[in-house]
Amino acid sequence: MNKPIKKIIIVGGGSAGWLTAGCIAAEHLSNSASSIEVTLIESPDVKSIGVGEGTWPSMRNTLEKIGISEKLFIQQCDASFKQGSKFIGWTTGHKNDFFYHPFMAPDGYGHINLHQAWQKNQPQSSFSETINVQSHLCEKHLAPKQMATPDYAAVTNYGYHLDAKKFAELLQKHCTETLNVKYVIDHMEQVISAENGDIAAINTRNNGNIEGELFIDCTGSASLLIGKHFAIPFLDKNDILFNDRAIATQIPYPNKATPIPSTTLSTAQSAGWIWDIALPSRRGVGYAYSSKYISDDEAEKELRTYIAQSIGQQQAELIETKNIRFNTGYREKFWHKNCLAIGMSSGFLEPLEASALAMVELSCNMLVEEFPVDRKHMEILAQRFNKRFTYRWERTIEFLKLHYVLSKRTDSPYWLENKSLETIPLRLQELLTLWEYQSPSRYDFIQNEEIFPSASYQYILYGMGFTTNLRKLARKFEHPDVAKKLLHENKIKIDRYSAGLPNNRELIDYICQNVHKH
Numbered sequence: 422m423n424k425p426i427k428k429i430i431i432v433g434g435g436s437a438g439w440l441t442a443g444c445i446a447a448e449h450l451s452n453s454a455s456s457i458e459v460t461l462i463e464s465p466d467v468k469s470i471g472v473g474e475g476t477w478p479s480m481r482n483t484l485e486k487i488g489i490s491e492k493l494f495i496q497q498c499d500a501s502f503k504q505g506s507k508f509i510g511w512t513t514g515h516k517n518d519f520f521y522h523p524f525m526a527p528d529g530y531g532h533i534n535l536h537q538a539w540q541k542n543q544p545q546s547s548f549s550e551t552i553n554v555q556s557h558l559c560e561k562h563l564a565p566k567q568m569a570t571p572d573y574a575a576v577t578n579y580g581y582h583l584d585a586k587k588f589a590e591l592l593q594k595h596c597t598e599t600l601n602v603k604y605v606i607d608h609m610e611q612v613i614s615a616e617n618g619d620i621a622a623i624n625t626r627n628n629g630n631i632e633g634e635l636f637i638d639c640t641g642s643a644s645l646l647i648g649k650h651f652a653i654p655f656l657d658k659n660d661i662l663f664n665d666r667a668i669a670t671q672i673p674y675p676n677k678a679t680p681i682p683s684t685t686l687s688t689a690q691s692a693g694w695i696w697d698i699a700l701p702s703r704r705g706v707g708y709a710y711s712s713k714y715i716s717d718d719e720a721e722k723e724l725r726t727y728i729a730q731s732i733g734q735q736q737a738e739l740i741e742t743k744n745i746r747f748n749t750g751y752r753e754k755f756w757h758k759n760c761l762a763i764g765m766s767s768g769f770l771e772p773l774e775a776s777a778l779a780m781v782e783l784s785c786n787m788l789v790e791e792f793p794v795d796r797k798h799m800e801i802l803a804q805r806f807n808k809r810f811t812y813r814w815e816r817t818i819e820f821l822k823l824h825y826v827l828s829k830r831t832d833s834p835y836w837l838e839n840k841s842l843e844t845i846p847l848r849l850q851e852l853l854t855l856w857e858y859q860s861p862s863r864y865d866f867i868q869n870e871e872i873f874p875s876a877s878y879q880y881i882l883y884g885m886g887f888t889t890n891l892r893k894l895a896r897k898f899e900h901p902d903v904a905k906k907l908l909h910e911n912k913i914k915i916d917r918y919s920a921g922l923p924n925n926r927e928l929i930d931y932i933c934q935n936v937h938k939h
């Protein structure tokens with residue numbers, strides 16, 4: 422039967438569940454003529470994963486659409502501003518080995534390619550410091566905007582670092598109190614099927630059967646609907662991306678004035694890398710590693726050694742840690758029958774480049790913009806969704822793998838084997854050959870809303886010492902004079918922005934003190 426889609430049932434109340442509820446509800450429930458109902462079921466027994474502290478700039482747009490004030494978000498979620506990632510020790514592991522992947526594209530991007538101009542004019546400086554201002558601001562812990570810059574507006578492009586638990590709590594409060602989302606705290610016992618194989622209802626422990634027309638699986642890595650019920654295969658990618666475990670911890674600051682870096686620090690280790698994320702009240706630090714190359718005990722030791730550098734050995738030994746296991750890969754399909762998986766239930770790669778919440782946001786955007794009117798419409802939308810997201814997962818895998826392939830580290834089997842050809846996707850191998858002749862461009866990534874634009878590839882390639890051969894003759898479309906001018910202007914901007922922007926902590930303190938005045 423071609424049923425109209427009215428009742429949306431979301432199972433799971435982690436970041437994915439609440440972001441999805443917020444996006445659908447903000448779009449539909451704000452319209453009083455809409456007959457859409459959103460219900461979110463969350464188990465009181467199963468904790469959400471509770472990590473996931475780095476977001477992309479897209480989160481600004483998402484929060485604004487959902488209707489949450491930025492100031493309130495910063496205050497309630499212990500959030501800080503993030504301007505990109507700093508990769509330390511990834512290329513050689515030697516002293517002073519670092520590069521940036523900032524959120525701002527190179528100056529003039531899309532209109533002019535600055536790679537050649539950088540190589541010709543300033544080869545002694547790093548790519549990111551030459552072609553825009555953002556890595557300079559990050560080195561100084563500066564904020565991406567001024568005190569008077571309005572909510573969600575930016576001087577330089579930014580996302581956030583946040584407390585994942587507080588984030589889900591804020592979204593829950595907003596969704597239930599402002600957006601009319603029905604919240605059922607109950608444990609899902611089983612899936613009730615309709616005759617055509619669709620899901621008819623979710624059977625819960627205390628509330629019986631909860632019926633709907635579209636069911637969204639946000640049950641995290643348990644993947645109860647798409648994985649357990651429908652048995653959609655999980656495509657394991659651990660042969661390409663080796664990391665499958667993490668040890669996470671939280672570290673207090675020595676005092677309230679400690680600077681808050683406005684970038685995620687990502688430091689290479691013997692069998693993975695450590696993330697270091699600065700929130701206003703504490704740091705979130707963790708080691709993502711491969712169980713094939715290091716034991717949990719050895720990984721914990723490496724993590725404590727890293728932490729000891731900032732808080733001393735004695736303190737570092739006392740810090741409590743949490744062990745996390747994850748599978749690297751994604752589902753063969755995300756939307757099957759009347760069930761759509763969003764978040765960890767649809768897949769997870771590893772925390773590098775913090776793409777998981779961005780994938781949740783992209784999923785929500787597509788669902789909201791291509792919302793099924795009835796069951797027949799849903800069939801076509803599901804196919805379109807599956808095609809687009811398979812493409813996005815594959816591009817993400819290639820982009821993450823690029824960081825490991827370009828490394829020149831030889832200090833452990835982990836780094837050596839990451840470069841062996843059979844672990845590198847064929848498309849990435851081909852692109853690496855192409856990029857010896859020409860730098861990454863829009864012709865390499867041809868969809869609208871590419872998960873990682875060619876600018877991101879430029880940052881990783883040139884940050885890690887990859888060489889694209891210089892052309893003997895400058896081409897007209899590279900506008901050598903304009904390029905030279907942009908490089909010169911960047912030098913001026915560095916001083917101007919450095920003098921005009923507050924530091925990350927100053928801006929956050931100001932926002933938290935003034936949150937209710939606006």
Ligand SMILES: Cc1cc2nc3c(=O)[nH]c(=O)nc-3n(C[C@H](O)[C@H](O)[C@H](O)COP(=O)(O)OP(=O)(O)OC[C@H]3O[C@@H](n4cnc5c(N)ncnc54)[C@H](O)[C@@H]3O)c2cc1C
Pocket residue numbers: 432433434435436437438462463464465466467468469470471472473474475476585607608609610639640641642643645667669707709745747763764765766772775776777778779
């Ligand atoms: C080590 C690590 C670091 C990460 N870092 C980042 C990062 O920096 N940036 C980023 O974007 N992402 C990151 N991620 C991913 C991020 O944590 C997740 O994408 C995000 O938290 C969304 O999780 P989720 O909501 O899908 O699942 P979960 O948070 O696990 O939520 C699952 C929900 O399902 C509910 N549930 C389960 N079973 C039942 C049942 N039977 N009945 C009812 N409800 C049920 C639970 O109660 C819970 O509410 C990281 C992940 C890991 C493992």
